[in-house]
Amino acid sequence: MFIDHIRIFAKAGDGGDGVVSWRREKFVPKGGPDGGDGGAGGDIILVVDPSTDNLRQYHYDPKLVADDGKNGAGGRKTGKGGKKVYGKVPPGTVVYRSNATTVQEAVDFERSDEGIDLEPVADLTEDGQEFVLCKGGEPGKGNWNFKTATNRAPTEHTLGTPGDQGVFYLELRRIADAGFVGFPNAGKSTLLGKLSAAKPKVASYPFTTLQPMVGVVEFPGFRRCTLADIPGLIEGAHANRGLGHEFLRHITRCRVLLFVLDMAGSEGRDPITDLEILRREVKEYDEELARFPWKVIANKMDMEGAAENLELFRQRFPNADVVAISAESGDGLDDLKQMLDNEVGYRFVK
Structure with missing residues (x-):
């Protein structure tokens, strides 16, 4: 419990x-x-x-x-x-x-x-x-x-x-350097498991993650950062729909927000609309939180239609910092880790 x-x-x-x-x-x-x-x-x-x-x-x-x-x-x-x-x-x-x-x-x-x-x-x-x-x-x-x-x-x-x-x-309120924000089945838990030693539950149905999890990502030179994976949000989360307040509180301490998107739209979703909704939910919950630095993780790039969707996404958000990856296959994870090290990595001295 x-x-x-x-x-x-x-x-x-x-x-x-x-x-x-x-x-x-x-x-x-x-x-x-x-x-x-x-x-x-x-x-x-x-x-x-x-x-x-x-x-x-x-x-x-x-x-x-x-x-x-x-x-x-x-x-x-x-x-x-x-x-x-x-x-x-x-x-x-x-x-x-x-x-x-x-x-x-x-x-x-x-x-x-x-x-x-x-x-x-x-x-x-x-x-x-x-x-x-x-x-x-x-x-x-x-x-x-x-x-x-x-x-x-x-x-x-x-x-x-x-x-x-x-x-x-x-x-x-869980303490982490960066927090994953996204809809259910966007691949957040799979990504956390690939980047860290955390073992979140992963399945093909929504709301597999029912509680926030924190993993530690190791970088070269005794550097590291912590990542928080919160359960998937739904529209209306700022008003506590789908237990939104239960989850959003855990990213209020993060130094950077990472919006994880299903760029292939495999759940019948549109990644452009998804980001607009997620950004709006964060702002409605806490305007100060909405001013935090943020990045986009374009996940599921190994699936059909992801490349075309990513091109349209970049046209809609030309100033967004996007890292294209496939958490399942591991493609792009090195670029993601480099971005994390640059943004929130710190030297760990035991």
Whole structure:
């Protein structure tokens, strides 16, 4: 099961209370105040784990709850702090705070016309990066803290403060240097499998790819780049038709968009119309994304009619940067890899 967005509830621990206590020992019947401080509540911390590739763990248990701090004790003993709770998330996770305070309230909002306000609070992209999602409560102070020259027997003490809590929305946006965009059966998965060691499912029916995949392409001189293959789009994807939003979010981090077209029109499609629709869908989804650099990969050039269609395509889009290939036969892949190295390749030092 691949989960790339989910709602969770998080509650940090409350701070422990300070106490009022008096030192009472043999020969020290009036030893003064010795009430200890409480312990701090445990934090909720999200940590980026490169071995985690989705948010599935929160599907089964969508909550993170830390321990409360313990109360102080006599003898100036400080209460034990609450244990911190670490939640693992994959690189590329965006964290939003919801205006709902409970999960049920969030569900009620979704079922009403009010909707939910989501405020972005973190963008977690670096391996090992940590983010304090909910801060634990501050500990209370015992009465020994309030002893002064004029107040030798204070009864004042403070209570621990509540820990932060809230409903949060986690959204995974896959991190890749370049992203394939295209209609179903354009050959994106086959191409990713030929360029990298990724093993996407490949078949002759639409929507074979049901989740985004990332592959690493190796170049000479210890250079490389990462490619994201998102499931095929359909017209209306910007309005979430065909789960468009589920897929388009994964290319928002790419440095260049690669529009993969069936140049042979083997599915009864017109490559010129396909590019126009895909460009429009990207723009309708996010105008900033539409301004990203983009290239065209003219696939299936080994099939009948592809050469003629490519000539018409170049006439319609004379300024488009087009790389003609056949993912199935491997023709043109060297030119494609050279283009990728020039555009997004970087030197990898282990």
